[in-house]
Amino acid sequence: METVNIHEAKTRLSQLLAKAAQGEGFVIARAGKPIAKVTAINSPDADQQKRLGFMKDQFKVPEDFDRMGQNEIADLFEG
Numbered sequence: 001m002e003t004v005n006i007h008e009a010k011t012r013l014s015q016l017l018a019k020a021a022q023g024e025g026f027v028i029a030r031a032g033k034p035i036a037k038v039t040a041i042n043s044p045d046a047d048q049q050k051r052l053g054f055m056k057d058q059f060k061v062p063e064d065f066d067r068m069g070q071n072e073i074a075d076l077f078e079g
Contacts, residue, residue, distance in 0.1 A: 003027040
């Protein structure tokens with residue numbers, strides 16, 4: 001997430017807001033210290049952004065997953 005100082009935010013506000021609308025939020029800082037985070041109004045909350053492991057224990061990957069269809073694939077390449 002991009003961090004900009006107050007002066008730069010004032011100068012580039014339209015550009016920064018266009019990026020925020022596309023999902024690229026930014027942080028406004030004063031003297032290098034973050035004071036505000038700007039994101040799109042419809043962006044997901046921080047706790048909703050977690051995607052890894054969201055289907056844990058929902059299905060099982062077969063043990064031979066990396067070998068499934070290997071004979072058929074080999075036949076397609078070798079003829």
